Every structure is written in structure tokens, then in C-alpha cells.
Amino acid sequence: MADEFVLRRRVQFAETDLAGVLHFANYFRFMEEAEHAFWRSIGEGVVTEHDGCRISWPRVSVRCDYVAPLHFEDELDLALRVANVGDRSVTFEIEFRREGCRVASGQIKAVCCATRDGAFQPAPMPKSLRKKLEASVGAHGGALKR
Amino acid sequence: MADEFVLRRRVQFAETDLAGVLHFANYFRFMEEAEHAFWRSIGEGVVTEHDGCRISWPRVSVRCDYVAPLHFEDELDLALRVANVGDRSVTFEIEFRREGCRVASGQIKAVCCATRDGAFQPAPMPKSLRKKLEASVGAHGGALKR
């Protein structure tokens, strides 16, 4: 599908727990890695300077639904879609697939902020960033402009 | 309030990220620590043997809403409530408070499973466990039986 950015990622030993599976909190690290790889794919970074201001994307809401357990050395495809672009926020949906089958799916909603010393001030999304996000949505088939 | 189990927990250095705040994925570790402390408080463990079977509680769905950033050495109260007890599942709600103010809130829905070598088989909740969970809900004021 054209409306996805896909990152391949293997489950590492340290990410499993005593139940023998990928620990549930680590799915959010996987999602974030897909998100950041997506930022890089459009020539941007998740932490950038715009007009002398450091822009960052703290999360306001995240969730994950688990379908099947994942194990050490499983290879996953993390399929990311830009689900929504708001004035100051962006929402990503990430599907976890193993051998083509969905094993989990998650969502990250993040807001554009100017950041300094661990404090965040909501800020309008830089136009260049917005353009790239929307262009990226376009490149992904348009279906994401919902 | 009587309807809560509270765990105090400090933000550790390794749990922060380059934005200077508690990394968003780590909130789920905090929630789980509160959950497991709650299990201990009712004389149970999250990994137990019942009738010769190893019982575990894989997650089916989790979420977190972030209100304010948390910093290194912040002391948090994690207030856990048993929001729902189903036939095979239990739902916990966890509120993060710093100096009495809510800074985040999350939810974990877990299902009772018999586990072996990283595979999970849904199983009815052991009666003794269910009794304790429901008694705990009762001890917590009854308001949680929704």
C-alpha cells in the first residue's frame, strides 16, 4: 500500500520479559522508532530548530491493542500512517505485522511544542513541517487526509 | 479515598530522555509496578500457580493520557483502581499525581491466561483470585463495581 511508511524491526532479548514475550511497554518504543524513521524519511527530525526555537513533539495520548504475543528475534513490519494533521498536533497509527499478519496496533497523538529545559510551550507547527507532513499524506494516497 | 491503592514512585535518571522528561513509554512501566504492588497487597502475585497451571495476565489494551511533563526525581503517587472485573479480564485505572495534582492517567486491560513457554491460553480466572479482586473492589468503596 502506498499510504504507509514501513520500518522493519527485530525483537531484541532485553525487550522480552519472564513470560517469554515482548514486554507490553516496549511496543511504544517500537512505535516511536517507526515515527522517527518516518520523520527522517521526509528529511526532518523529531527534534529540530525552527526560527531559533527548538521544536519537539510531546505526546498527549497513546494507546496500544495487542492481538498476539511477540517473541525474541521475531521480525516485525511497523506500518505507520499519518492519521490526522491538526493545527498543532499530528496523529500516527502504527500497525505491527509479523509475516503479513497484524499482531498489534497503536496510536500516538503528539503536539508541536517549543521546548526548553524540560518545559514545553505549545507552538504552531512550522509551515515547512506541515507542508511535508501533508505532502507525505498526499504521497501516501490521500486516503489519510481524514 | 478508600477506593484506591497508592504506590509512591520516584522518576529515575535512566527513565528520562533528551527532552529532559520521563519518556512516554515508561509511564506504562510505572502503571505495571503499581498493578503488581496491588497484587502483592492482596496476597497474590501477578505470576502464580493455580491447580498446577501457571497463570499470567497478558495485556489486551492499554492507553495513557499525558497532562504535564514529569522530571528527574519527581515523586509521584500512582493511584490504582480496579475499574472492572470480567469473566476472564480485569481493568485497572491508574492516575499519576504529583503533589496531589493529576499529571497523567492510564488504563490497563489484562486477561487471565494459562502460560507456557511464551504462549498464552485464555483461562477462567481462579475463584480465589476473583474473590480477592472483588473483595478488594468492595474494600475500595464499591464505587468501582461499574
Add this chain to the structure above:
Amino acid sequence: MADEFVLRRRVQFAETDLAGVLHFANYFRFMEEAEHAFWRSIGEGVVTEHDGCRISWPRVSVRCDYVAPLHFEDELDLALRVANVGDRSVTFEIEFRREGCRVASGQIKAVCCATRDGAFQPAPMPKSLRKKLEASVGAHGGALKR
């Protein structure tokens, strides 16, 4: 013993791995938590401002020797000693004990640095800090001044 600072710490679920034990890399997080609790116990923080400069303590060398595996919910005593105070460095030794028995031991050597945006500049240790460290060594019996 007077020459130790002790932090009690429980092994959490997310810190175990599929072998059913505390993952070996997490021992270093435990050590650091003991170190930071020690800093707090002498009225200091590991990240502080001195003379308008932000002081931090990047590590130059660490090690850990493992004696016995640790499991979920094990309660450990992390016994920290200030092994050496140099001009710009400090070396901590941390012993892991379970029910009084040593199960691991580690070492952290850190250097005093002025830090800015992820860059570190070695700096002389602030006198007030040095005094406290040495006093702490003294309070710990003097045997540590080797």
C-alpha cells in the same frame, strides 16, 4: 557497617528477560539509582548548578560481576561505598545483596563535567561537593580512603 549507603530495591517485571531473570544491563540502572539516592542523602543532586554552570557526572568506566541470578520481586540491598575521590572523578562500588548474601558487585567511575546540550567539558569538582563526598567517606569509616 558504617561505611555504606544502602538502598532497598525490588526487581520489577519489566526488568526481567525471557530467561526469567533480571537482565544483566539493568544492574547498571540499579547501581545508578543507589548512586543518586546517595547524592540525595548528602543533600546534593547528580545534576546541579555550581557558579552558573551545570554540573553532571558522565561515566568513564563501569563493570559488573554476576554471582547468582535475580528474579522478579526479589528484594535487594544495594550497598554503595565511595571507593575513591580524585581531583575530577569519583568511584563508587556497589554490592548487590539478597537476604544478606552477595549476588553481584559493580563499579562506576564518573568524572565531574560542565554540561551543555549533550556536550561535556571536564571541570574541577566544586569544593562544596568534594567536601561532602570526603565527609561522607569519613562518616563511612575512613577505610574507603584508599
Add this chain to the structure above:
Amino acid sequence: MADEFVLRRRVQFAETDLAGVLHFANYFRFMEEAEHAFWRSIGEGVVTEHDGCRISWPRVSVRCDYVAPLHFEDELDLALRVANVGDRSVTFEIEFRREGCRVASGQIKAVCCATRDGAFQPAPMPKSLRKKLEASVGAHGGALKR
């Protein structure tokens, strides 16, 4: 060089800390990922069955020396060498390189164990494993047979 196995690995956001650098404990996760990639490269897994017994490699001793800080999105080459093969143990040395320059170096000594439910029993290294390890050392130039 022929005597190395190299894994390329990027520093992820969640692996940094508030000082803006790769947290020192995470270097050990990097080392382990290189080790496990090496096992895969010789057609083996770090967790395997041999003669009906589950073989694992708990660590007895690890260390790391830090030369220069690492930052978010840095790309590293983790160069692993088999430094020693004993009767029941193997020692890996891992050098961290950024743009060809050494930025850290570490060592992992692990012992061959039969494992069951989080307990480890030292065991002789399976011959097929030993052969592959030694062949691998040979393939790596022989210089490692010290």
C-alpha cells in the same frame, strides 16, 4: 578487518537521557544485540536446544569504557570479536565506532548453562557450538585465539 563481526545500529530517542546522550547502561544492550546478531550470523541462536536441554548464556562479568558521548540518531558500528573460547565460557569484545572513530569499548564474558525456570546449571559447551565459535575465530583471522 576480517576478525570482526560488525552490526550497524542507530541511537534511539528512548535510549537517551536528560543529559542529552545515550544512557550508559544502554551500551550493554547494544553489545548484546551485536552478540546475538553474531550468533545468528553463524547459524546459531543465543537460546537453543541441544540434546533436549535448553542452553543459555548468562553473563559472569561485563565492563564498558566510555570515550565520547553518543547522541540521538548517531549511527554506530558495533565491531564484535570473539576474544576467548574457554571450556564453558566465551568472551566477546565489542568496539563502538562512529564514523570510524572508537567512542566506547566493552567486554562480555558469558558461560554456557542449561537453563530451566530462571535457574542456571553450568554445562559443557555443545560441540557443534564450540566448533562454530572456533571456526568463526579462525575465519576472523586467528589473531583472536589468545
